[in-house]
Amino acid sequence: MQIFKVGGAVRDRLLGRPVNDVDHVVVGASAEDMLAQGFRPVGDDFPVFLHPQTGEEYALARTERKSGKGYGGFTFHASPEVTLEEDLARRDLTINAMAEDDSGNLVDPYGGQRDLAAKILRHVAPAFAEDPLRVLRVARFAARFAPLEFTVAKETLGLMRQLAEQGELEALTPERSWKEISRALMEPRPDVFIQVLRDCGALARLLPELDALFGVPQPAEHHPEIDTGIHLLMVLRQCAEHAQPLTVRWACLLHDLGKGCTAEEDWPRHIAHETRGLALIEAVNARCKVPRDCAELALLVGEFHTHCHRARELRPNTLLQMMQRFDVFRRPQRFVEFLAACEMDARGRLGLEQRDYPQRDYLLGAAEAARAVAVKPLLDKGLQGAALGKALEDARRDALKTYKARADEGTDVRPAPASPEGVPQASAPGRSS
Known part of the structure; x- marks a missing residue:
């Protein structure tokens, strides 16, 4: 032995x-x-x-x-x-x-x-082409070793393309695919993972909704990189550079799927791409059997990321409705992850990678103001059931009105220091910190 x-x-x-x-x-x-x-x-x-x-x-x-x-x-x-x-x-x-x-x-x-x-990723033998999982594995290793300047050998990429063209990738189980994809997204260069899959034709087979983004233009004044697929790669790179968790990286991967089905005559504008993308996000989540936390955040980011980008324009009632959708009163961390995904989206643009994203602090402060509304005074008034719910909602809306007015006046409304869990600590209604 x-x-x-x-x-x-x-x-x-x-x-x-x-x-x-x-x-x-x-x-x-x-x-x-x-x-x-x-x-x-x-x-x-x-x-x-x-x-x-x-x-x-x-x-x-x-x-x-x-x-x-x-x-x-x-x-x-x-x-x-x-x-x-x-x-x-x-x-x-x-x-x-x-x-x-x-x-x-x-x-x-x-x-x-x-x-x-x-610095070459090369297959051992022709039998490489017998296992479709190796397409994902090679792309994942490319993402891991890209900072060391590793590249995939031309002949290996050819075998990967052969597997994609023969339909072998469709035989992978969702569980195996998700395991490789989720691991790859957490590598130092997840953008390289997507690029390698696209180079060998595997992205069109596994995630056609993503492949459809490449070659789709966006308005140059907002997206100097123009190509939606290039923007996606840049957003993923920002996720890695800012050490974002898997939930955020998955949401960023899917956030712009709606742009892939915009009619060419409407390019480079993508009106209502947020809502048009929801069905596509749901389809990818279901096909890959994505864990619930990743799937839910992806849908919320897809629907609300442009709300976040124009946060200062939102009315108090719109702010409250958005926070209710995120359930910030019971699940504040999910809102924090949403804001992180939106910041990565904003930074994933050519020449704008280092630009500040004040919307994050503004919305964290808004969430703090809404969460700080106390329920006890309403209970002390004898309110119950639907009446209590309406009064609480009105009080939170009033807190957001006060918060927005202070912000519009230029008052410091930065959120309180984060707790160990990364969630801002609540303070009195309307108080800046």
Whole structure:
């Protein structure tokens, strides 16, 4: 029995990056051998075991053969006769197909170290084209290593295009697709993930609503970059630079879908693109089985992002209606994330990346003023049920009128310092802080 470190642990050590997860491959052993040494089996699909002390994964060396469509259409063969080189041959990229023995000696039969030096993401073997999930994985690695100037090899991009054209991507389950997409959006350059998918034709297959944005013009006075697809990439880059959470990044990804169905004769204007995009956002959320927090924020950002951009023009009643839609009185953090998405949208424009976004503080202050309205005085008056609800709504509207009047006069209405959860602390109605 021989044990080797494999994959990302070897790659990241050679790159001088932190090594978080360590995977091992075991050569010359059977499942019975592993069980006899106290290893615990994981699942039924693969011969993978957990170390009895460290909990790290140890997989028996195996080969695989295509047996059907999609990510799951493979049969695996694991036995003591499978060599390390055979196991490494089934991996996606050369930089992930290296191994290291207990003495630190590198085993690199497919040129992974060479491609690390050349900063190239290259497939190991033609069998790469048998697994559609690898299209998403390569695009995700491109997003991860773009700051190091890695690029996808031309021939690898060709195999990715082949998978897209053959309809293999449609065989991916929503769960697998979402796992890769969500991980890619949290990489240092999520915009590169989208660009690589578009370059190989996969974006049109997986997310045609996004692909439709490229080539669609916007008014140059508001969007110097003009192209809606380019704007999308710029917004994603801002999300990464400002370390936004997944909810915000997903909402930013989908916020302009309505512009993709504007009639060409109406270009570059996109009247009512916010409401026209809602059905598209819902369709993408459903198709990808997006978690509820991401799906809800995406719909709210799609519908209200232009409200946010013109926040100072909104009347108190419109402000209150928007806050009720966001449920800022029970879920203030969701409103904070909405404002972050709108700020990324505003910054994702050519030459305007560093421009301040005062709408954020203005709306945080408005939410603070509305949330600060106390319910107890209304209860003390004996109000209940619908009467209490109406009185509370009127009081909040009055608080927003006062807040807007003070802001219009130039009074400092910046929100109070944030709590540890990132939500402004409530203060007395109408009080600036």
